[in-house]
Amino acid sequence: MTHSNHSLLTRFLHGIPSFLWLTFVWCAAWRDFGLPSVAFGAILALLVLLVFRLPTLYLSNRFNIWYALVFLGYFTYQVARASMEVFWFALTYKAPLRNSVVAVKLRTESDLWITAISHAMSLIPGSLVVDVDRGNSILYFHVLNASGQDAAEEFRVEAHRIEAMILKAVGSKEEFAMITADESRSKTAKGSHRA
Incomplete structure (x- = not known):
């Protein structure tokens, strides 16, 4: 296989998630998952990908079911806990309620995982992404x-x-190694601080 054929095949394979997502969005928007709607959504998705040249999503080809379940459980707990906190603030509101814009420097540089982290954090009541510094991997909440x-x-x-939970579940091997190294350094620093 020549280099150009290999790069074309790679580009095609990396375009499949975007194609499937756009087809799903079309069907979900029309609330119709019948064969004609799926076929028309697929044609539109293909046209969008050919005309607008969306950026390629590089998936890690790695999925850890244990860490995915840990993330799902923790995320569900955080949503429930934060919902109760926001509900309590609404019931017992006393001025002034002081809010902040907080900058969070992420460790990943992947567009896909930055988006996943920002959406996960925004779905937890009480925080919302207001800006993204893509070049420096900084989210402003x-x-x-x-x-x-x-x-x-x-x-x-x-x-x-x-971020650590998402990267441990679906991040690349390099990102997984970076996160586990950071966590072990943090544990060592806490242990030496206590001693």
Whole structure:
């Protein structure tokens, strides 16, 4: 297989997730998953991919079911806990409620995982992504009832925990190694600090 054929095949394989997603979005928008709707959505998805040349999504080809389940359980717990907190703030609101914009520097540089992390954090009530510095992998969040450095740092720790869980579940081998190395360094630093 020549180099040009190999790169064409690679580009085609990496375009499959975008093609499937666009087809699904079309069918979901029309609430019709019948064969004619799927076929028309597939044609539209192909046209969009050919005309607009969307950026290639490089998947890691790695999936860890255990870490995915851990993330899903933790994410569900965080959504439930934060929902109750926001509900309590709404019931017992007393001015002033101090909010903050918190910058979180991520360890990953993948567009796909930055997007996944930002959406996961935004789905947890009380925080919302307001800006993304793609070049430096920094997400800016509007955080409810968080004033001062301690609250901002607590939020950053939570964002890094979500990032670590996502990368351990679906990140590349290099990202997985980076996260586990960071966690072991952190544990060593905490152990030496206590001693």
